[in-house]
Amino acid sequence: MNEFLKLNDTLKNADQKAISLCADVFKKIDETTLYNQWKVLSAFREFRVSESHFNASTGYGYDDFGRDNLDKIVAHVFGTEDALMRYTFESGTTTITTGLFGVLRPNDKMLILTGEVYDTLQGVLGHNKAVDGSLTDFGVKIKVIPLKNDKPDIELIKKELKADTYKAVYMQRSRGYSLRPSLTVEEINELIDITKELSPSTYTLLDNCYGEFVEKEEPKADLLMGSLIKNPGGGIAPCGGYLAGTAELIEKCAYRMTAPGVGREVGATLGHNRELYMGFFNGPNVTGEALKTAIYASALFEIIGFEALPRYSDKRADIIESILLKTPENLIEFCKGIQLGAPVDSFVEPVPAPMPGYDDDVIMAAGAFTLGSSIELSADAPLRAPYAVYLQGSLNFNSGRFGILKAAEKVLNIQK
Ligand SMILES: *Cc1c(COP(=O)(O)O)cnc(C)c1O
Numbered sequence: 001m002n003e004f005l006k007l008n009d010t011l012k013n014a015d016q017k018a019i020s021l022c023a024d025v026f027k028k029i030d031e032t033t034l035y036n037q038w039k040v041l042s043a044f045r046e047f048r049v050s051e052s053h054f055n056a057s058t059g060y061g062y063d064d065f066g067r068d069n070l071d072k073i074v075a076h077v078f079g080t081e082d083a084l085m086r087y088t089f090e091s092g093t094t095t096i097t098t099g100l101f102g103v104l105r106p107n108d109k110m111l112i113l114t115g116e117v118y119d120t121l122q123g124v125l126g127h128n129k130a131v132d133g134s135l136t137d138f139g140v141k142i143k144v145i146p147l148k149n150d151k152p153d154i155e156l157i158k159k160e161l162k163a164d165t166y167k168a169v170y171m172q173r174s175r176g177y178s179l180r181p182s183l184t185v186e187e188i189n190e191l192i193d194i195t196k197e198l199s200p201s202t203y204t205l206l207d208n209c210y211g212e213f214v215e216k217e218e219p220k221a222d223l224l225m226g227s228l229i230k231n232p233g234g235g236i237a238p239c240g241g242y243l244a245g246t247a248e249l250i251e252k253c254a255y256r257m258t259a260p261g262v263g264r265e266v267g268a269t270l271g272h273n274r275e276l277y278m279g280f281f282n283g284p285n286v287t288g289e290a291l292k293t294a295i296y297a298s299a300l301f302e303i304i305g306f307e308a309l310p311r312y313s314d315k316r317a318d319i320i321e322s323i324l325l326k327t328p329e330n331l332i333e334f335c336k337g338i339q340l341g342a343p344v345d346s347f348v349e350p351v352p353a354p355m356p357g358y359d360d361d362v363i364m365a366a367g368a369f370t371l372g373s374s375i376e377l378s379a380d381a382p383l384r385a386p387y388a389v390y391l392q393g394s395l396n397f398n399s400g401r402f403g404i405l406k407a408a409e410k411v412l413n414i415q416k
Pocket residue numbers: 091092093094118120172174175176207209210227
């Protein structure tokens with residue numbers, strides 16, 4: 001392969017060693033991918049997907065049966081009663097906002113079981129500072145149970161659920177940009193069981209971002225919420241999000257998504273059904289490829305002397321890998337390397353810059369076909385100790401491997 005990537009002997013050996021360390025882990029990934037791919041294919045067969053489902057609707061979008069059939073497929077695959085998958089959700093944050101405002105009413109209480117929420121959702125909740133139009137602004141009372149040793153604090157959660165009446169509990173599956181481990185389906189289901197046992201009428205809401213198709217089943221929450229420029233969009237959906245859950249909650253969310261009393265009856269698809277069907281169909285496969293890229297990166301960087309979380313052999317609950325790069329210089333070189341390995345904008349050099357909402361400068365590497373897509377190979381990091389970079393994605397492992405090797409080469413080049 002030296003024709004395309006001239007590696008020195010150290011890195012050539014590290015690459016070979018990483019590939020052989022990963023072999024058994026990759027077999028397990030392939031098994032999950034196979035299961036999920038056949039599950040999705042079977043749903044497409046059962047719901048008789050045909051070319052006519054891809055037709056564009058305009059105006060109000062009444063009776064767009066392609067749109068409605070995709071909702072049924074998503075619900076079937078995720079094991080829920082109902083679902084809404086729409087390109088009109090601008091982002092994961094918009095999707096989750098629709099879910100939360102759909103379910104909660106003024107004076108309701110919501111308990112967060114998994115520690116502080118993902119950065120962009122802090123504004124939506126408005127629980128740390130006053131934000132115009134936030135849930136708190138609308139009178140929802142929010143309480144966060146901090147993590148204990150990086151895990152949900154089960155004792156405190158039980159105590160809180162006994163002491164007060166909560167309309168909903170909220171959980172986040174992925175670590176986001178923190179170093180806590182992501183939660184497995186089993187761990188989330190345990191939180192759901194505890195909630196339902198102590199407070200049967202409390203809704204269980206889940207930020208499922210980055211977790212879809214990583215395991216054979218999705219968690220059994222009353223409402224799952226996620227982004228289509230991550231796993232379930234398959235690298236093909238150009239934007240959007242999904243909500244999947246009980247029929248009751250999906251109806252509430254539909255009234256918030258469009259208008260009360262109107263709900264899911266409207267929503268022109270303008271020709272985007274095909275991309276959403278094709279993306280969801282590709283979701284299991286692309287998730288498997290992103291997982292392999294993360295596992296390989298973990299093994300390679302461990303071999304060249306950096307701590308990576310999770311380790312290559314650890315059970316995974318999402319597609320994110322973090323590598324502790326120790327110095328700001330390593331971090332910057334790493335991101336430059338990832339960018340050099342991208343199919344789009346490979347000639348661009350990322351630099352750290354201030355970002356709204358962050359105290360430290362942030363550096364990002366992304367050379368994606370879809371702006372901001374993090375199912376495509378991408379890396380970002382705030383410039384602060386322990387100089388951890390968060391890495392995710394790759395449409396396929398072979399190209400991801402190239403980017404990771406470029407990153408390793410850049411980092412090794414500046415070691416004394
Ligand atoms: C990506 C993500 C979101 C949604 O973020 P957007 O950038 O708005 O799509 C929410 N929660 C977590 C944990 C995420 O990873």
